[in-house]
Amino acid sequence: MDKKLVKAINEQIKNELYSSYLYLSMAAYFESKNLPGFGHWMRVQAKEENEHGMKMFDFLADRGERIALEAISQPPSDFSSAQEVFEETLKHEKKVTALINQLYDIASKVDDKASQIFLQWFITEQIEEEKNANSILETIKSIKSYSAALIMLDRELAKRGK
Numbered sequence: 807m808d809k810k811l812v813k814a815i816n817e818q819i820k821n822e823l824y825s826s827y828l829y830l831s832m833a834a835y836f837e838s839k840n841l842p843g844f845g846h847w848m849r850v851q852a853k854e855e856n857e858h859g860m861k862m863f864d865f866l867a868d869r870g871e872r873i874a875l876e877a878i879s880q881p882p883s884d885f886s887s888a889q890e891v892f893e894e895t896l897k898h899e900k901k902v903t904a905l906i907n908q909l910y911d912i913a914s915k916v917d918d919k920a921s922q923i924f925l926q927w928f929i930t931e932q933i934e935e936e937k938n939a940n941s942i943l944e945t946i947k948s949i950k951s952y953s954a955a956l957i958m959l960d961r962e963l964a965k966r967g968k
Contacts (some may be wrong), residue, residue, distance in 0.1 A: 808916040822859030828881040843964030892943040
């Protein structure tokens, strides 16, 4: 594999694991606000992001490449509202989409077809990630300060499968 691509995938492993850490931090915020359904949704999201990082980890290992884990930054832990959390979630997912697209561009430039095929899954996944974050954000915006509606949404988010 091209060394620049290997380095970029190693960097993305760190980014995916940071995403997991960020969503755990958001889950902790929701738990502190007695919104366990929101917390559950974020825990499931954190687990999914960890799985994404491990897919990349396994891909490099399967191709005989060296995995170099990098330090993960501390995520923010203070948020003002559920709306802010999901604004940050959507912003973060858009950033991840851009990073995945950059990886795909590198794989294309070095004509690594196996990596291009592998990364296609992530490109498709990011469409779903942005859609889900945006959908919840728009629902939160529409309910404004109706606490009963927020509690109903909390219960709905608690039903998310693992």
